Amino acid sequence: MTSQDHLSKEQRRTLASQLQTHLEDALRSRATQAQGRSQAELAREELMQDADDASQRAGAHEVDARLADLGSAELDALSAALQRIHGVGYGICADCQTPIPFERLSVEPQALRCTACQTLHERKGAAAVAAHPAAAR
Numbered sequence: 001m002t003s004q005d006h007l008s009k010e011q012r013r014t015l016a017s018q019l020q021t022h023l024e025d026a027l028r029s030r031a032t033q034a035q036g037r038s039q040a041e042l043a044r045e046e047l048m049q050d051a052d053d054a055s056q057r058a059g060a061h062e063v064d065a066r067l068a069d070l071g072s073a074e075l076d077a078l079s080a081a082l083q084r085i086h087g088v089g090y091g092i093c094a095d096c097q098t099p100i101p102f103e104r105l106s107v108e109p110q111a112l113r114c115t116a117c118q119t120l121h122e123r124k125g126a127a128a129v130a131a132h133p134a135a136a137r
Contacts, residue, residue: 006099007091015102015109016085022109023078030075081110093117 007015084090091100095117104111113121 005088007102007105011102011105012085012090015091015105016082018106019078019082019085019109023075023082026074026078077110077112085109095121 081090091102091105092098093100093114094112096114098114100111100114104115111118
């Protein structure tokens with residue numbers, strides 16, 4: 001078995017089903033958050049009109065924007081994984097080119113990296129943020 005065919009057809013079908021379910025759940029969650037956020041924003045705006053605290057308002061908007069960015073990134077990752085699931089590159093680590101174990105993909109079917117490379121990737125990201133915290137904003 002080569003690294004390109006380390007997943008069986010049945011495993012790919014299982015993962016595709018999981019990806020589809022995760023994508024649908026993320027879309028539902030995003031729609032629910034959008035409805036809830038609009039109600040929360042109305043309430044916040046009412047409070048802000050009384051308090052008129054610009055720094056607090058800016059902080060609340062930054063939190064909302066970051067949550068929206070995270071939701072968009074998750075949707076993008078799930079959609080991209082669904083598009084590539086039947087190709088030869090799905091389930092191959094983007095960094096070291098080794099097969100990502102089915103067990104890892106079962107937990108995170110949109111994973112781009114094996115556990116070791118993902119850990120290194122996250123450490124590099126954390127180090128970059130620590131070195132330049134303003135750049136993370």
